[in-house]
Amino acid sequence: MAHTIKDKKKLLTRIRRVRGQTEALERALEREDECTAILQQIAAIRGAVNGLMGKVLEEHVREHLGTDDAPAAQRKEDVEQVVAALHSYLK
Numbered sequence: 001m002a003h004t005i006k007d008k009k010k011l012l013t014r015i016r017r018v019r020g021q022t023e024a025l026e027r028a029l030e031r032e033d034e035c036t037a038i039l040q041q042i043a044a045i046r047g048a049v050n051g052l053m054g055k056v057l058e059e060h061v062r063e064h065l066g067t068d069d070a071p072a073a074q075r076k077e078d079v080e081q082v083v084a085a086l087h088s089y090l091k
Helices: 002-006 008-031 035-064 072-089
Strands: none
Touching: 008 035, 035 072
């Protein structure tokens, strides 16, 4: 995935943010923080992961499906890969 390599620094920044959020959630659970604070942290993690998935998926679609020079068989395979990733993610 060339687009993943191209945006490697930005993607790693997002992943580090998710890691920080999960660590904060762990600390909140250990401290037995209020449920609302824990729920808010979970929502923040979900939003960050959704944003990461959206960015990678968008770049994948643009790079692999947004070009007219790919053979039809390759485009069909790329579509199936995107559909499989979406099904897996939305389970």
